[in-house]
Amino acid sequence: MLRIVLAEDSVLLRDGLTGLLERFGHKVVAGAGTADELIATVTEHRPDIVVTDVRMPPGFSDEGLRAALELRERRPELPVLVLSQYVQRAYAEELLDSSDGTGVGYLLKERIGHVEEFVDAVRRVAEGATVVDPEVVRQLLRHRRDPLSRLTPREQEVLALMAEGRSNAAVAAALHVGEGTVSKHFGSILTKLDLSLTDATNRRVLAVLAYLRG
């Protein structure tokens, strides 16, 4: 049996969730209707897991998520399951970045309807697992595309030759283009690999390393 604090401003949904969780033998020790209430109740009841909505009063913004992050900061091992109405990469990333990303979950509210799946997710998060909604995972993966794929075929060629240790002049000769063209390609490679403009010599090494890794 898990002792749960449930933060959800819609009474309808809060009662429904309480009934649902209790049917599976867990106990909702307290419900919270606002983010401040959530922090207060968690401090008071020290539950096994917190289940919270993202959007909460008073601002109806992302107060629930912020409260969850704050609770995790105070008690990094506190399991938190965030329910959201949106597939939002930014929110999920913040949550996964909190402490070491264990014992957190980010689920779409729709998932509640799949009752067993949902209760299982609550249990797994409470045990320290990381649970992310399949929809969100799909978006996270789409975002973390291989940065090398952003390069044009020509830029990949340039980078490949650089990785062999050739100078700009040697690369230019190998590709039968001017040295200016090579440095232009290299500039664009750096931009695409998000390498900063601080140190020109290291960036060459970093770009090549990125190539070799990819």
Add this chain to the structure above:
Amino acid sequence: MHSPGLWQALRAPRYLRGPWPWRSAAYLLSGVCVGLATLVSLLLLAVVGGALAVVVVGIPLLLMSALAGIPLAAMERRRLRLVDPVVLPDPHREPDGTGLAAWVRVRLKEPNTWRELGYALLCAFVLWPLEALALGTVLGLCGGLLSTPVVMATVGGGEEVRVMKIWLADSYPQAFAAALAGALLLPVLAYPLGVVAAGRAALARQLLSSRDATVDSRIQELGRSRMRLVDAFEAERRRIERDLHDGAQQRLVALSMTLGLARLENSGEPLGGLLAKAHDEASTALVEIRELIRGIHPQVLTDRGLKDAVEDVADRSTVPVDVRFELPGRLPEAVETAVYFAVCEALANVAKHSGAGRAEVCGRIAGGELVVEVRDDGAGGADFSGGSGLQGVADRISVLDGHLAVASPVGGPTEFRVRIPCPPARAATDTAAAPGTTTAPASRTATRTRI
């Protein structure tokens, strides 16, 4: 219709002690230089262009001379600030596309261009000689008188000097008296000099401003009412989003939950099958309502701002999109919303029509403007004239005094650029702005700099 500044200063008793006589002189002197330079450039363009017109090369040069009023007018508007503190707005329209050709096309159609050319001719042939005459008279008269003792000591050999080539002074007391007269005359002449400068400035203002002040004020009022309409529209959008989110969406979640529980209790046929069907339909409805709400107004835009919201749209795009934003923090809400929907429309077009393999969204603040560009490597040749979506975006942006330019030559690439005047951003700590705080007054006033 001249503005205060020099005219007021002329009437004030402190005129001579203030900077205004110097400003007047500087205005007239720079006017002579500019006028002379204009004369030389116009003549050069006309002569060289005319001579080369036979071999076609001259035709662009002749075209340039038709546009010669534009840079001059721009400079005159700046120079006017010397004697006239009220900024004279640029009456030219923004070109509809990027590139030189679009710019030239728009300029040639504008009456302002031709008025400015007239002004350039007036400057080159009439005004600068008059300014030179006024300056020359004052400086020559006072300079001549003031320098009498020196001239007497040097050229006159201490014997005699002809003051202003008229009277003969043959003693130092006489020479110093002439110098004294010069010293007294200088402040007196500073007044007519000021009047000439003020008159010249008033003429420039009259010729270089847009035509009608009452029309201007009506346009301003129209702009304001349009802004109010957009604000009202935006507030309504948020209300709908909130109602759907807090009402229908929550109820559907509850319904889906109840159905889910019911399925657990009654897994057998025939009720189980019906429950499963109802459950699936509730789930589909939830997905649809989620997407609907996001399309009305995405929460992430309110919570995290433009960058995160655009990244979110980019994530969903079927064409891979690189997002590069360099923003100092949050921007005024109206700007963020307009730009967000502009980017959505642009990326939707990229996905639907361009055949591009990759697109890029860049945003930065430059020169007090937010500049956001969406580029793709597609085939180009897009025709945006009939697109109502794009027209809506352009309208929204123009309400904020911004501008939308789309260039899509055949063969690509298509480039979509939004520029919106953007007052300094709010502090980065302000990111948790509560929704419901619709357009801050600051963003409303500060974006209305140009008419």
